[in-house]
Amino acid sequence: MKRTRIVILILLCTILAIPGCSGKNSFDPRSPVIITLWHNYGGQMEKSMNDLVEEFNRTVGNEQGIIINITSVSSSSALYEKIVAAAEGNPGASPLPNITTGYPKSAYALIKNDKLVDLKEYFSESELDEYLPQFIAEGTISDKLAVLPTAKSTEVLFLNKTLFDSFSAATGISIDQLTTFEGISEAAIKYYEWTDSQTPDIPGDGKAFYTADSWFNTAQVGMNQLGDDFIVNETLNLSRNYKRIWDSYFEAAVKGGIVVYDGYSSDLAKTGDIVCSIGSTAGILFYGSTITYPDNTIENVEYEILPYPVFEGGNKAAIQRGGGMIVTKSTKEKEYASAVFLKWFTTPEQNMRFISETGYIPVTKRAFETVIDDYINKAENDNIKKLLKTALTMYNEYEFYIPPIFDDFDNIEKTYTDRLKSAAINARKEYLSLLTERNSDQAYEEVYNRAFEDFVGLYESHQ
Known part of the structure; x- marks a missing residue:
């Protein structure tokens, strides 16, 4: 019986091609998996996003066989409408992306249509513990981690x-x-x-x-x-x-x-x-x-x-404001690849590079407790420098209020x-x-x- 279970497990890993089942990914850099990402960042925020995605594709993505293909949407309201239309399968709607920026209400629309990935399936408890707990709490809906914090604001x-x-x-x-x-x-x-x-x-x-x-x-x-x-x-x-x-x-x-x-x-x-x-x-x-x-x-x-x-x-x-990243249901391979990108994007180093030029605040404990001081000292924009100092003060002294979610x-x-x-x-x-x-x-x-x-x-x- 024990041998039968092992055989079944091996077969499942092979059939589903779930990267990470054996501790290694199964992507082929010669035939990379393409991950589509929608976002609504504009101006400097869009530039920072584009730069980081380009770096991922050139480094980690190139090594592991993952390419992120981004599409910019004009505004958060327009993006929300596109997500809802795609989730509901409205005529003429675009197919859902693998990843999208969004807010809890966007995730709620995906959950209602069974289109949302619970990111707890791809992040370990120790990995999630690296994020500020209130940010994880805001993105958790019906016990699913629906929105991974990537850049927050207050x-x-x-x-x-x-x-x-x-x-x-x-x-x-x-x-x-x-x-x-x-x-x-x-x-x-x-x-x-x-x-x-x-x-x-x-x-x-x-x-x-x-x-x-x-x-x-x-x-x-x-x-x-x-x-x-x-x-x-x-x-x-x-x-x-x-x-x-x-x-x-x-x-x-x-x-x-x-x-x-x-x-x-x-x-x-x-x-x-x-x-x-x-x-x-x-x-x-x-x-x-x-x-x-x-x-x-x-x-x-x-x-x-x-x-x-x-x-x-x-x-x-x-x-507590600002959205995060949502992963939509597709194949296990694409869901895993999406998680690989999000883990890279939210490491303190990458996350600080993104938020330090945009006015957002970081999402991990280590970014607030160690990395942010270096970026405050290096910030060329005086207003950004002052903002990061104030954000650090509020992180240490304030509680953050999360608005309720309902229709x-x-x-x-x-x-x-x-x-x-x-x-x-x-x-x-x-x-x-x-x-x-x-x-x-x-x-x-x-x-x-x-x-x-x-x-x-x-x-x-x-x-």
């Missing part, structure tokens, strides 16, 4: 130090005040008043100080910092703790210190229309060393990259953001009209109570 505070220093010297607002959301809100109101006072003959022309790329993320993380949940049973929790998130945004937005904007905050930073903003670390490449004013005057500026702000009395927490998540996010912005825009219009007959505090108090009640009422009426 959110930080981008500060135009040149503009801030002038404001600080005139008002006494210090950079330490920007460590809390309440401090940022107060600074934003004072900045609007300060810039407005510089043109006494033109009342009401103050400038905004701050914005965030995702107010939904601010609410999610803010509630987490306060020991609460923003999303409960796939609905929003607008409890007492949420009112603190609302207050930190609403007053400064109504009084002009926070700008309500539909684009990315980096666009406003380039023209000096804001002093600071919260955005993804992956957006660092959009912050340069100059700002261009409407009259085409160019000013050299310096940026600081500060850790994510915390609500007063709250825990240090920030959102209606994107719709809830969009609805919340639209309603929040609309409430602020309408309230500011009313506030400005009331200033003709009331002082600032009276005008704000009148619009505040009604706006919050109306905002909460929109959700209560649909529950």
Whole structure:
């Protein structure tokens, strides 16, 4: 019986041609296996990706008989749509790639169509232990390792130090005040008043100080910092703790210190229309060393990259963002070859080369604990250098919040953001009209109570 089992095992290894069954791969460099990879990186990120894939094909891939063939897709949303269409076998859809960049929701679509590889089949426990556990946890769906972390991001505070220093010297607002959301809100109101006072003959022309790329993320993380949940049973929790998130945004937005904007905050930073903003670390490449004013005057500026702000009395927490790599079902040979590439791509050396030029953060413990210091010292871009230092600080001091995954998540996010912005825009219009007959505090108090009640009422009426 024992001999029969051994024979069966040998036959299975031969028939399935599973590389690694005997500890060696079975690829033939003279007839390499082709692995297709879709990604949505652009600009410098695309260049870094292309360079690393070319190096793999020239070295490890050439030795082992693996070639990675990459296709760039214009955006993460376009890539998601392609993945879903391919997974569902829609008419005209492209065949699924062997590897794709993606988020947990992309993996979820593949799981529903039985098209996803559980990467636990190709990574040992000791290999997975090299990655940050929270990154592995985010990519695990239904006990399957669906998304391997390859490059992560979080959110930080981008500060135009040149503009801030002038404001600080005139008002006494210090950079330490920007460590809390309440401090940022107060600074934003004072900045609007300060810039407005510089043109006494033109009342009401103050400038905004701050914005965030995702107010939904601010609410999610803010509630987490306060020991609460923003999303409960796939609905929003607008409890007492949420009112603190609302207050930190609403007053400064109504009084002009926070700008309500539909684009990315980096666009406003380039023209000096804001002093600071919260955005993804992956957006660092959009912050340069100059700002261009409407009259085409160019000013050299310096940026600081500060850790994510915390609500007063709250825990240090920030959102965990960024996707990873997903392997789709094909042949055992191609699945194994895909894993070979991903292991190479996420070793600290390769991973740091990729993320150190893009604004992403590394995914392994060793990269954070030993390799990152060398790349900080070698970074030529000052903003990248500052970003990596801040990322290291947050790695040591912060907990990272992982948003939930469910079908209606994107719709809830969009609805919340639209309603929040609309409430602020309408309230500011009313506030400005009331200033003709009331002082600032009276005008704000009148619009505040009604706006919050109306905002909460929109959700209560649909529950």
